[in-house]
Amino acid sequence: MTVPPAEASDQTLALGRALTRVIDPEIRKPITELNMIGAASVIAISATETVATVDLKLTIVGCPAAQTIERDVREAAASVPGVTDVVVNVGVMTRAERDALTEKLRGGRARTQQFGPESLTRIYAITSGKGGVGKSTLTANLGVALAARGLRVGIVDADVFGFSIPGLLGIAGTKPTQVNDMILPPVAHDVKVISIGMFVDTTGTAVAWRGPMLHRTISQFLTDVYFGDLDILLLDLPPGTGDVAISIGQLLPQAEVLVVTTPQPAAADVAERSGLVARQTGQKVIGVIENMAGLLQSDGTMLDIFGRGGGADAAARLSTPEEQVPLLASIPLSIALREGGDVGAPIVLSSPLDPAAVAIAGVAAQLAVRARGLAGRKLGLSVT
Numbered sequence: 369m370t371v372p373p374a375e376a377s378d379q380t381l382a383l384g385r386a387l388t389r390v391i392d393p394e395i396r397k398p399i400t401e402l403n404m405i406g407a408a409s410v411i412a413i414s415a416t417e418t419v420a421t422v423d424l425k426l427t428i429v430g431c432p433a434a435q436t437i438e439r440d441v442r443e444a445a446a447s448v449p450g451v452t453d454v455v456v457n458v459g460v461m462t463r464a465e466r467d468a469l470t471e472k473l474r475g476g477r478a479r480t481q482q483f484g485p486e487s488l489t490r491i492y493a494i495t496s497g498k499g500g501v502g503k504s505t506l507t508a509n510l511g512v513a514l515a516a517r518g519l520r521v522g523i524v525d526a527d528v529f530g531f532s533i534p535g536l537l538g539i540a541g542t543k544p545t546q547v548n549d550m551i552l553p554p555v556a557h558d559v560k561v562i563s564i565g566m567f568v569d570t571t572g573t574a575v576a577w578r579g580p581m582l583h584r585t586i587s588q589f590l591t592d593v594y595f596g597d598l599d600i601l602l603l604d605l606p607p608g609t610g611d612v613a614i615s616i617g618q619l620l621p622q623a624e625v626l627v628v629t630t631p632q633p634a635a636a637d638v639a640e641r642s643g644l645v646a647r648q649t650g651q652k653v654i655g656v657i658e659n660m661a662g663l664l665q666s667d668g669t670m671l672d673i674f675g676r677g678g679g680a681d682a683a684a685r686l687s688t689p690e691e692q693v694p695l696l697a698s699i700p701l702s703i704a705l706r707e708g709g710d711v712g713a714p715i716v717l718s719s720p721l722d723p724a725a726v727a728i729a730g731v732a733a734q735l736a737v738r739a740r741g742l743a744g745r746k747l748g749l750s751v752t
């Protein structure tokens with residue numbers, strides 16, 4: 369923001385302070401820190417009228433957050449005591465200003481992978497052997513539950529064949545804002561989300577990518593998408609394939625793996641194999657989540673539609689003498705969970721007392737307090 373001259377009125381100074389409270393909804397920093405405010409002043413034009421004038425510079429033309437930012441700027445300006453009118457002149461940053469912004473957001477670092485060895489972000493790859501076991505539904509709800517606990521959370525939806533995270537979080541069709549070569553991920557329920565679905569056309573064309581293309585896309589997501597400092601990054605990956613496990617092993621050696629399965633023995637077999645593939649590529653399997661466990665009946669009994677025991681079985685088989693793999697939760701079948709997914713309203717927020725929501729929140733509570741995996745991290749030790 370242009371610094372007001374020393375003789376600026378108290379009201380102009382108050383306007384400057386009020387504007388520091390306006391947060392860019394995508395970048396999640398005060399717009400004043402992002403140099404999105406040009407001149408800002410308060411002038412009394414008559415005995416009864418005092419006008420606050422603010423020059424607002426958006427990152428790009430048609431930025432989706434524009435309306436929200438303009439509204440918040442108006443509200444902030446109107447909150448200054450004595451102001452009767454607000455004028456907001458909306459413009460767009462110059463190329464040089466955008467360059468300065470992306471440079472600032474990257475903290476002066478070159479355009480490199482932001483989850484490198486120095487990163488403190490805990491990364492969990494959610495995998496399953498089979499499709500349709502609820503991996504995406506759990507990822508979306510887990511992300512929201514972790515954000516509701518005050519953690520800074522991002523989700524990368526790299527499930528090429530079944531990208532569904534935007535729909536599950538109620539932002540289907542939302543495209544990310546691009547500032548130069550930096551992509552700003554849309555935010556849903558306090559979670560920063562980037563999905564392959566945001567980059568394919570809307571004709572519903574099936575995506576059939578081979579490993580190298582998928583590798584490049586995940587790599588680009590990790591480099592070009594501005595997540596800022598995250599506590600936790602969740603990766604929703606396509607079911608099963610070794611290609612993706614290898615890519616994640618190379619790009620994010622510190623990622624840890626959560627395996628999702630249903631209680632069915634056949635699903636647990638495949639889940640175990642996907643966990644073993646991840647382990648072969650050097651990742652640590654930190655737990656199994658059993659989904660679609662029994663359906664609660666009106667008489668209080670459970671109907672085990674998909675059998676029982678698959679989660680505990682997969683966890684036991686993935687455990688080694690050195691590394692115990694716990695069953696983190698058994699999440700019941702839940703009509704509310706399915707319906708919430710259909711309308712983009714995660715049940716951990718909309719129906720937190722639903723037994724499935726309680727079970728997912730339980731997994732979030734366990735993940736929230738885990739330390740970051742050490743794999744791939746420089747420990748600063750030297751051999752003398």
Ligand SMILES: Nc1ncnc2c1ncn2[C@@H]1O[C@H](COP(=O)(O)OP(=O)(O)OP(=O)(O)O)[C@@H](O)[C@H]1O
Pocket residue numbers: 496498499500501502503504505506527529530531532606607659660661699700701702703705706707709710724
């Ligand atoms: N516990 C549950 N109770 C009821 N329905 C569920 C439950 N978990 C998931 N579902 C439903 O099952 C279907 C599949 O879930 P989802 O898309 O999350 O699976 P997925 O493993 O990500 O599939 P894919 O990998 O093929 O994309 C969805 O319709 C979802 O609403």
